[in-house]
């Protein structure tokens with residue numbers, strides 16, 4: 086039986102050479118990365134290592150971004166109940182190994198804001214990761230933003246000038262009036278907080294971005310990471326409405342560096358095509374070899390940059406300078 090390996094395939098290497106080698110700058114800041122650990126965040130993939138810390142991340146990101154210098158903002162996450170503290174401690178220990186790396190504290194709606202403030206400082210982290218899985222709403226996929234990111238945490242993020250990464254939910258994402266209301270309210274009321282809408286505003290269906298993003302124009306403290314999103318139009322909508330200084334590259338590694346396939350916009354929604362689905366031999370013209378999700382995402386970003394007629398310096402902003410400014414890397418490095 087073929088051994089499941091944690092490594093890229095020839096199709097991944099060829100894809101990068103053909104599609105991405107001339108597009109991706111030498112220096113990359115990955116604004117959306119994760120670790121895995123069997124005690125608090127087991128990997129859902131047999132192709133990923135059971136325990137994935139800083140070293141495994143560097144190996145994995147080398148398949149999506151070969152020969153590039155990469156630093157990252159890691160988003161702590163636990164999907165085992167009661168293990169948030171462990172996830173946060175582990176994240177802090179991993180990022181301490183690289184002075185250019187940053188980390189977000191995984192905060193829940195029940196957390197005391199003063200405790201969160203102290204813990205983020207004690208662990209030398211730089212902001213918050215919030216996620217619907219901790220909401221008490223049923224189903225959590227339809228949770229309102231305050232159900233998993235209560236206003237008292239936004240207030241602390243504002244006071245401490247933190248970044249917050251928000252993977253919004255609800256079927257129509259940024260086209261949903263409740264999501265729009267809360268993003269506007271939080272950004273205007275808490276200007277010290279830097280809010281990053283993950284996955285290009287979770288615009289896996291770009292029609293939602295085209296419909297909703299115009300309503301968020303002018304919010305100075307609003308940013309986007311394009312991680313795990315393979316729909317070029319989702320990124321292009323951000324570039325058209327907000328310009329290239331508000332979009333950040335994000336890999337969603339380790340998962341997006343070990344899984345093959347991509348998300349595809351369909352009707353008013355989207356679905357994920359994984360390499361385990363029995364669809365890859367159904368094309369009559371050719372047997373298909375799906376590449377790593379993170380490579381598809383990078384190509385979709387390239388297409389969006391081309392369509393928006395970006396300059397090389399704009400692309401360098403997306404891949405490094407925007408994150409460096411947001412995370413105040415220069416200040417921290419020279420201090």
Ligand SMILES: [Zn+2]
Pocket residue numbers: 117119337
């Ligand atoms: Zn993620």
